[in-house]
Amino acid sequence: MSQMQEYINEAESALLHTYNRYQVVFDHGEGVHLYDIEGKSYLDFVSGIGVFALGYGNKAYNDAVKAQVDKILHTSNYYYNVPAIEAAKVVKKASGMDRVFFTNSGAEAVEGALKAARKYAYLKDGNTDHEIIAMEHSFHGRTFGALSVTGKKAYREAFEPMIGNIRFADYNDIDSVKALINDKTCAILMETVQGEGGIYPGQEAFLKAVRAICDEKDILLILDEIQCGMGRTGEYYAWQRFGVKPDIMTTAKALGCGVPVGAFLMTEKVAQHSLAAGDHGTTYGGNPLAGAAIVEVFKQFEEKKVLENVRRVGAYLYEKLDEIAASRTDIVEHRGVGLMQGLEFDHPVAEIINKALDKGLVLINAGTNIIRFLPPLVITEADVDAMLQILKECL
Numbered sequence: 001m002s003q004m005q006e007y008i009n010e011a012e013s014a015l016l017h018t019y020n021r022y023q024v025v026f027d028h029g030e031g032v033h034l035y036d037i038e039g040k041s042y043l044d045f046v047s048g049i050g051v052f053a054l055g056y057g058n059k060a061y062n063d064a065v066k067a068q069v070d071k072i073l074h075t076s077n078y079y080y081n082v083p084a085i086e087a088a089k090v091v092k093k094a095s096g097m098d099r100v101f102f103t104n105s106g107a108e109a110v111e112g113a114l115k116a117a118r119k120y121a122y123l124k125d126g127n128t129d130h131e132i133i134a135m136e137h138s139f140h141g142r143t144f145g146a147l148s149v150t151g152k153k154a155y156r157e158a159f160e161p162m163i164g165n166i167r168f169a170d171y172n173d174i175d176s177v178k179a180l181i182n183d184k185t186c187a188i189l190m191e192t193v194q195g196e197g198g199i200y201p202g203q204e205a206f207l208k209a210v211r212a213i214c215d216e217k218d219i220l221l222i223l224d225e226i227q228c229g230m231g232r233t234g235e236y237y238a239w240q241r242f243g244v245k246p247d248i249m250t251t252a253k254a255l256g257c258g259v260p261v262g263a264f265l266m267t268e269k270v271a272q273h274s275l276a277a278g279d280h281g282t283t284y285g286g287n288p289l290a291g292a293a294i295v296e297v298f299k300q301f302e303e304k305k306v307l308e309n310v311r312r313v314g315a316y317l318y319e320k321l322d323e324i325a326a327s328r329t330d331i332v333e334h335r336g337v338g339l340m341q342g343l344e345f346d347h348p349v350a351e352i353i354n355k356a357l358d359k360g361l362v363l364i365n366a367g368t369n370i371i372r373f374l375p376p377l378v379i380t381e382a383d384v385d386a387m388l389q390i391l392k393e394c395l
């Protein structure tokens, strides 16, 4: 038995089987390539589900994290620490939001956003029966609050009851949102580009119409930018393409580029009328290690002009995937924006993804029929060409 197979067997007897994992044990990475423990190289078009935006083996990033390891890893949120303060400044600057709460994950950021929205409504009218409108086919995480607003029944069913008073509207369908609004509605939550649900970009007219209703009725707009944020669409945050600013926003995944961290952010108005001292907390959230990683990530985004790269290479990828879609009858649709794209087939894609892995290309699905492309944001046109070469062989 190969050593890789031995590790896989050990994993399957020790780890809870909540993932059907691909049969590979990764060891290290360099740029946009991953290497397994046998030294085989793979071109990475997943970046750990949109996390490793700056590529692997990034010396300046590694040095920044190591320097913080040698200094101090953790203090507690009862004290101030400089990396968290610096990180708050850069996230605020990139997003234009006013206040930040750092978390350890995306789901935890969604939890905080939901609590802030309910508290905001509670302070207005003292009621405890507020409703939140979320979207069908959405994904917001696996904790109870985040799962309650995730628009996929199969994920929720066995764990009912969820948190109450959640209504689901159809994404990009303003009438279905309007039909659910009443005077208990305190927030409307959606991804700006749906990720897990199948790479569905929010339409500008829809987002603007939702923003207008929220303004009219003092309902909070919460945009989940955990997957589509951090440069993925060519702007720091996807809503910046439309100028539709949320009242509360979540971010995670590429925020720390490998160090687990997320955040929810809000406008000053929401901050002044929602979570106060004692209302919310976290032991690890915003610790110095996470802060140091975030500061270095934003530094490199600027130095490497990552947003420009995403726009240019994203457009190139779009054109090339369009060509593939046009040449095949089994491709139903090509969707996406920037370096967040999907090809929907009329059949399951697991076999294509396994073949690609065999040939040294890492791809991932979104649902059973969609191949999702989430490469590191520093990929080049040549990397896209290399990916297409292998993809075509696998189709």
Ligand SMILES: *Cc1c(COP(=O)(O)O)cnc(C)c1O
Residues within 6 Å of the ligand: 105, 106, 107, 108, 110, 139, 140, 141, 142, 191, 195, 196, 224, 225, 226, 227, 228, 252, 253, 262
């Ligand atoms: C991944 C994801 C989450 C959950 O983030 P975790 O860090 O896995 O908890 C929430 N929302 C969206 C849009 C995501 O893509």
